[in-house]
Amino acid sequence: MATIKDVARRAQVSTATVSYVLNGTGVVSDTTRERVLAAVAELGYQPNYSARALRTRSHTLGVVAPGIAGRLADPATAEILAGLSEAATAAGYCLLIAAPTDSEAEGELDLRLARSGRVDGLVLFDLRVADERPAVLAEARIPAIAIGAPATGVTCPIAGFDLRAGAEQATQHLIRLGHRRIALLATSSDLSISEPFYAGYVAALHAAGLRRDATLVIEAGSSEDDGMAAMQELLAVRTPPTAVLAATDTLAFGAMHALRDSGKVVGQDVSVVGCDDLPLAAHTYPPLTTLRAPRRELGATLARHLISLIERRTVPPVTLLPVRLIVRHSTAAPRAAG
Amino acid sequence: MATIKDVARRAQVSTATVSYVLNGTGVVSDTTRERVLAAVAELGYQPNYSARALRTRSHTLGVVAPGIAGRLADPATAEILAGLSEAATAAGYCLLIAAPTDSEAEGELDLRLARSGRVDGLVLFDLRVADERPAVLAEARIPAIAIGAPATGVTCPIAGFDLRAGAEQATQHLIRLGHRRIALLATSSDLSISEPFYAGYVAALHAAGLRRDATLVIEAGSSEDDGMAAMQELLAVRTPPTAVLAATDTLAFGAMHALRDSGKVVGQDVSVVGCDDLPLAAHTYPPLTTLRAPRRELGATLARHLISLIERRTVPPVTLLPVRLIVRHSTAAPRAAG
DNA sequence: TTTAAGCGGTTAATCGGTTAAGTGGACTAT
DNA sequence: ATAGTCCACTTAACCGATTAACCGCTTAAA
Numbered sequence: 095m096a097t098i099k100d101v102a103r104r105a106q107v108s109t110a111t112v113s114y115v116l117n118g119t120g121v122v123s124d125t126t127r128e129r130v131l132a133a134v135a136e137l138g139y140q141p142n143y144s145a146r147a148l149r150t151r152s153h154t155l156g157v158v159a160p161g162i163a164g165r166l167a168d169p170a171t172a173e174i175l176a177g178l179s180e181a182a183t184a185a186g187y188c189l190l191i192a193a194p195t196d197s198e199a200e201g202e203l204d205l206r207l208a209r210s211g212r213v214d215g216l217v218l219f220d221l222r223v224a225d226e227r228p229a230v231l232a233e234a235r236i237p238a239i240a241i242g243a244p245a246t247g248v249t250c251p252i253a254g255f256d257l258r259a260g261a262e263q264a265t266q267h268l269i270r271l272g273h274r275r276i277a278l279l280a281t282s283s284d285l286s287i288s289e290p291f292y293a294g295y296v297a298a299l300h301a302a303g304l305r306r307d308a309t310l311v312i313e314a315g316s317s318e319d320d321g322m323a324a325m326q327e328l329l330a331v332r333t334p335p336t337a338v339l340a341a342t343d344t345l346a347f348g349a350m351h352a353l354r355d356s357g358k359v360v361g362q363d364v365s366v367v368g369c370d371d372l373p374l375a376a377h378t379y380p381p382l383t384t385l386r387a388p389r390r391e392l393g394a395t396l397a398r399h400l401i402s403l404i405e406r407r408t409v410p411p412v413t414l415l416p417v418r419l420i421v422r423h424s425t426a427a428p429r430a431a432g
Numbered sequence: 433m434a435t436i437k438d439v440a441r442r443a444q445v446s447t448a449t450v451s452y453v454l455n456g457t458g459v460v461s462d463t464t465r466e467r468v469l470a471a472v473a474e475l476g477y478q479p480n481y482s483a484r485a486l487r488t489r490s491h492t493l494g495v496v497a498p499g500i501a502g503r504l505a506d507p508a509t510a511e512i513l514a515g516l517s518e519a520a521t522a523a524g525y526c527l528l529i530a531a532p533t534d535s536e537a538e539g540e541l542d543l544r545l546a547r548s549g550r551v552d553g554l555v556l557f558d559l560r561v562a563d564e565r566p567a568v569l570a571e572a573r574i575p576a577i578a579i580g581a582p583a584t585g586v587t588c589p590i591a592g593f594d595l596r597a598g599a600e601q602a603t604q605h606l607i608r609l610g611h612r613r614i615a616l617l618a619t620s621s622d623l624s625i626s627e628p629f630y631a632g633y634v635a636a637l638h639a640a641g642l643r644r645d646a647t648l649v650i651e652a653g654s655s656e657d658d659g660m661a662a663m664q665e666l667l668a669v670r671t672p673p674t675a676v677l678a679a680t681d682t683l684a685f686g687a688m689h690a691l692r693d694s695g696k697v698v699g700q701d702v703s704v705v706g707c708d709d710l711p712l713a714a715h716t717y718p719p720l721t722t723l724r725a726p727r728r729e730l731g732a733t734l735a736r737h738l739i740s741l742i743e744r745r746t747v748p749p750v751t752l753l754p755v756r757l758i759v760r761h762s763t764a765a766p767r768a769a770g
Numbered sequence: 771t772t773t774a775a776g777c778g779g780t781t782a783a784t785c786g787g788t789t790a791a792g793t794g795g796a797c798t799a800t
Numbered sequence: 801a802t803a804g805t806c807c808a809c810t811t812a813a814c815c816g817a818t819t820a821a822c823c824g825c826t827t828a829a830a
Contacts, residue, residue, distance in 0.1 A: 095547065097816055097817085098816065099816080108780050109817080110779080110782095110819075113819080114779090114819090121776090121778060123777085140547040141548060142816050142817065143817095144483075144485040144486040145818085146817055147817090148482040148785050148816080148817070148818090149784075150817090152482065154528075159517075161517050161728070166511075166513055169510060171510065172510040175499075175504055176504040179497075179531045180531045182531075183530050188550070189528065190528055191527040191528075192517065192521050192527070195521055195522055211482055212526070318711055318712060318715045322715070347715045347716075348715055351715040351717070373655065374656060374712060377656045377689040390505075436787060445809075446810050446811075448789075448810065448812095450787095452788095452789090459808065461807085461808060479787070482785085483786035483788090484788080485787095485815095486785090486786080487787060487788045487789080487815050488787090488788070488815095549816095
């Protein structure tokens with residue numbers, strides 16, 4: 095592999111000049127520039143990444159996500175990653191993905207990657223309510239941005255979806271259809287996003303003069319199976335709900351499965367609303383009414399903001415992308431109120 | 433940030449000794465080793481990645497995948513990535529993800545990442561039939577492994593699923609149920625995996641004394657919408673199929689949607705078999721009979737093999753992981769043959 | 771005419787590690 | 801007593817870039 099010295103020799107200049115030409119820094123005459131570029135082309139020269147990174151920055155954004163039973167395997171994550179990756183590459187950065195192991199937990203991995211200079215900054219998935227990661231990274235002066243919702247004591251910028259407005263809008267939709275007993279399949283209350291989602295749900299109920307029924311709020315996990323189990327639980331309540339708002343499409347899919355198993359017709363008997371609008375949501379039976387979350391756009395926003403932080407520009411502390419209700423066929427007026 | 437010099441000074445040794453201790457190379461007395469380790473701990477020393485990589489290797493595996501409308505956003509990919517990432521991290525490697533752009537195509541990006549030493553090797557997703565990537569990389573002596581099926585002229589190791597056996601098994605299943613007109617929703621014929629899938633389908637038909645009907649073989653794309661469109665096409669045929677084998681679950685989901693739209697009951701009227709066994713497949717209506725592909729395991733295999741190549745060990749040219757038919761409720765005996 | 775600034779380069783220090791070669795002292799074999 | 805081996809380190813070259821400092825020359829400003 096040709097090095098900068100080979101190029102310099104062939105172009106009869108010093109390595110400094112080659113560097114200046116390639117980086118557009120410094121002043122170089124046109125004829126010299128051309129000689130250098132010709133040498134670069136002839137040798138097929140490619141600057142060594144590690145050498146450059148040693149002097150400058152790594153130009154890499156880090157993502158630490160558990161592979162197993164975790165974020166990485168989630169279809170919604172995939173699209174955020176796609177957006178991240180595209181925006182990062184467009185800005186001259188790459189995306190590094192690492193998985194925590196038994197011997198190295200998420201937080202330690204975050205620190206190691208950043209402190210070893212392997213990444214210039216980190217994207218934190220699934221911000222939790224009392225997440226220590228932002229504080230730890232902030233103390234070490236490591237640029238970071240979290241995906242989620244504002245949580246107390248979080249010291250790094252946050253980007254996410256406006257789930258409060260979304261949940262409110264979705265709940266309103268159900269109320270307008272005539273539903274009065276509306277259940278909530280929430281994600282783990284550890285997650286920062288669970289709070290605004292719940293708040294939006296409650297706000298819509300209150301605005302309509304409805305009371306929240308604690309038995310209709312279930313903290314489900316995240317998988318289809320979790321959604322299914324939660325729905326079964328709801329069906330066993332004295333007066334089951336006529337509508338369900340699920341915090342993710344995946345939970346909604348599980349809920350729909352449980353409803354069908356118990357002989358209910360989704361839409362006719364019980365309405366279901368999801369959140370994410372996975373590509374699949376349009377193709378389930380019935381097609382799912384859901385909140386469309388612009389995941390690619392979130393990915394791109396994360397990349398842009400993180401790069402801004404790395405390059406010492408400022409970014410808004412909180413960026414919430416709007417979600418929009420997509421009405422399909424999993425929601426309808428309740429039977430009795432028909 | 434502390435450097436190796438700081439550690440050396442504090443432990444009263446040379447930087448070489450520190451390096452020997454940290455890497456387990458060289459001979460160092462126990463007392464010195466302890467002094468060094470103590471200094472490391474006290475300073476919170478973390479070796480600089482770029483400096484190390486400059487002398488040795490990058491310890492990074494590369495994945496080049498188009499973000500938009502591409503591989504990265506696919507739920508099946510996500511799990512392969514999860515497996516890759518976990519196995520890579522466990523072996524001391526990381527995963528780098530980059531997206532091609534308008535100005536830099538996939539192949540160029542592959543080359544740049546490898547030739548700049550940013551990655552030690554590459555995982556090639558979606559091996560195509562006449563894919564030039566393996567040859568280009570082989571010529572540049574860049575370790576690479578492709579995901580797909582053996583294709584003519586491919587000069588790098590390949591790992592994938594045994595789709596030929598899988599498709600055969602799935603087709604057999606449909607034949608045993610009594611189906612005679614079995615359609616195939618194939619992926620793009622550009623992809624290397626389309627060939628074995630088709631071959632397995634045809635082999636099962638022939639073994640049962642059935643003839644392949646060209647009108648029942650449709651080259652669909654990859655999205656749910658593609659599956660839906662293809663199914664609509666099949667429904668318009670003079671004698672529509674009573675069963676459909678789809679090359680991916682995603683295509684199958686689309687096909688089921690089209691069937692429902694045209695008033696057919698999936699399973700009762702038309703059987704559908706998918707391939708992948710996405711987590712969702714168990715929760716659709718009806719739950720999808722499908723070929724389970726061990727995606728995480730494939731990811732882990734890819735990582736292990738690629739690392740072997742990087743470290744100059746040999747790997748089998750072709751590794752096909754077995755797939756297994758999971759029978760759910762989207763397949764049943766055809767109406768007439770009840 | 772003298773001074774300062776600008777141009778188009780070069781030299782060499784530097785980033786932070788790895789590792790081949792060398793070195794001094796203790797110990798063993800002859 | 802002398803030479804040869806280890807042992808446990810150290811020295812210093814090296815990986816391949818970036819970049820501050822400098823240099824000789826020309827040209828414009830005072």
